[in-house]
Amino acid sequence: MSTTESARRVWRWFAMQEDSAADNTDLFAQLVAESPVVHFPGLWVISRHDLVAKFSNHPGLTMVSPEFPADMREENPDFTEFFSNSMSVRAPEDHRRLRGVLAREFTGRSVERLRERISRIIDTLLADPAVDSGFEFVSRIAVPLPSLVTAALLDLPEEDWGQVTTWSRGMLAQLGKSFPGAKPTTEPISVEGFQKLRSYVESVVRERDTRNGTDVISRLNASRRSGHLSHDEVVNMVLLLFMTGVDTVTSGLTNALLCLLTRPAEWQRVAEDPEKWAAPAFAESIRLLAPVTFGARVAAEDLSIGNIVIRKGEIVLLAFAAANLDPRRFEAPLEFRWDRTQNASMSFGHGAYFCLGAGLGSLQSELLLARLAQDGIALAQPADSLPWRSELTFNSPAVLPVRLGTGLEV
Numbered sequence: 001m002s003t004t005e006s007a008r009r010v011w012r013w014f015a016m017q018e019d020s021a022a023d024n025t026d027l028f029a030q031l032v033a034e035s036p037v038v039h040f041p042g043l044w045v046i047s048r049h050d051l052v053a054k055f056s057n058h059p060g061l062t063m064v065s066p067e068f069p070a071d072m073r074e075e076n077p078d079f080t081e082f083f084s085n086s087m088s089v090r091a092p093e094d095h096r097r098l099r100g101v102l103a104r105e106f107t108g109r110s111v112e113r114l115r116e117r118i119s120r121i122i123d124t125l126l127a128d129p130a131v132d133s134g135f136e137f138v139s140r141i142a143v144p145l146p147s148l149v150t151a152a153l154l155d156l157p158e159e160d161w162g163q164v165t166t167w168s169r170g171m172l173a174q175l176g177k178s179f180p181g182a183k184p185t186t187e188p189i190s191v192e193g194f195q196k197l198r199s200y201v202e203s204v205v206r207e208r209d210t211r212n213g214t215d216v217i218s219r220l221n222a223s224r225r226s227g228h229l230s231h232d233e234v235v236n237m238v239l240l241l242f243m244t245g246v247d248t249v250t251s252g253l254t255n256a257l258l259c260l261l262t263r264p265a266e267w268q269r270v271a272e273d274p275e276k277w278a279a280p281a282f283a284e285s286i287r288l289l290a291p292v293t294f295g296a297r298v299a300a301e302d303l304s305i306g307n308i309v310i311r312k313g314e315i316v317l318l319a320f321a322a323a324n325l326d327p328r329r330f331e332a333p334l335e336f337r338w339d340r341t342q343n344a345s346m347s348f349g350h351g352a353y354f355c356l357g358a359g360l361g362s363l364q365s366e367l368l369l370a371r372l373a374q375d376g377i378a379l380a381q382p383a384d385s386l387p388w389r390s391e392l393t394f395n396s397p398a399v400l401p402v403r404l405g406t407g408l409e410v
């Protein structure tokens with residue numbers, strides 16, 4: 001494929017969602033090798049690893065606030081207002097302030113406190129009789145696990161946990177409607193659904209204010225009392241966590257499992273010593289198959305970076321999935337290697353908007369992979385016949401049928 005072909009394909013993939021519901025590894029690998037910097041009218045696609053790193057930290061590039069179409073603003077005004085005020089799309093000084101407060105809830109120690117609870121959630125999910133000799137991994141495990149972990153993180157009552165999944169997926173589907181060529185596969189949250197969710201979060205936030213506890217919501221309330229956040233910002237942050245911590249992990253878990261089940265030698269290694277190998281296996285798997293394919297920024301002013309001149313208002317796509325396959329940064333980028341320096345992976349983004357939940361997402365994934373490798377699990381459908389999802393910036397199999405027991409891929 002020539003340079004212009006890979007660039008054109010990326011345009012069709014991004015702007016029209018053409019061929020996007022598929023494993024796009026070959027597209028990303030060719031893009032970064034052949035056209036690491038592409039300029040369309042009003043839009044840049046950057047995939048060279050060093051440039052993605054540089055651009056991720058550039059103060060003149062801020063997160064794109066979605067342009068909600070007028071009919072969508074009218075259709076679900078509360079949702080569009082919530083998202084337009086959420087942390088990541090706020091002005092840089094507000095983003096830094098809010099991020100600073102939220103980051104305290106995701107330190108290594110805070111995440112480690114959830115280890116036992118996550119293990120129990122995994123035990124419960126795998127003890128379900130429906131998870132017998134064979135099951136569909138995405139719906140049975142990869143969707144509920146991160147919702148339950150988010151509910152545990154926020155210390156919500158267990159009877160509400162099922163509802164968290166519906167709400168979080170519904171919000172993402174609603175957001176997905178603002179994307180060009182969107183074809184959401186989940187039911188977007190309704191006006192009444194979002195109002196219900198908002199008043200649920202409002203009531204939990206108010207109730208925790210009287211508790212003075214050590215859970216995340218009580219601690220965010222304490223930050224409000226000391227003047228670092230407003231009440232609306234606390235509510236908005238909790239709603240944001242419902243959105244950011246669920247589908248990302250669903251896609252990450254699914255990609256990692258697919259990657260390992262199609263590499264029996266690597267899977268075997270995890271089974272032999274899960275404590276040692278589950279973590280690097282997860283990191284290398286999501287480098288190869290990044291669950292979040294790109295981040296979008298807008299230029300707040302005219303910028304020049306090296307010989308690239310970006311005009312105010314132009315959009316810059318940071319192609320994380322392609323940067324992860326940059327041969328200038330990763331030797332033999334399409335090979336699974338245990339000894340990569342993983343902090344170079346862009347799967348959790350980089351710089352100013354680096355994922356706050358990277359530790360939590362990794363912990364739940366590592367615990368699950370360790371458990372599945374020990375139990376023994378194999379693909380129940382050939383990998384090349386799987387349907388893929390592509391809502392928003394996600395890219396992962398939509399379903400992953402597996403069967404218990406050792407043995408190789410069918």
Ligand code: HEM
Nearest residue numbers: 088244245248249252292295347348349353355356357361
């Ligand atoms: C495997 C799992 C996950 C993946 C692959 C992932 C990926 C990402 C990526 C790529 C970004 C940066 C987007 C950009 O630069 O445009 C991001 C940001 C973010 N992630 Fe994650 N994420 C995961 C899990 C989580 C979890 C579990 C949480 C929280 C419970 C979370 C919370 C956030 C937040 C709050 C941001 C925005 C940071 C900011 O605006 O400064 N993520 N994530």
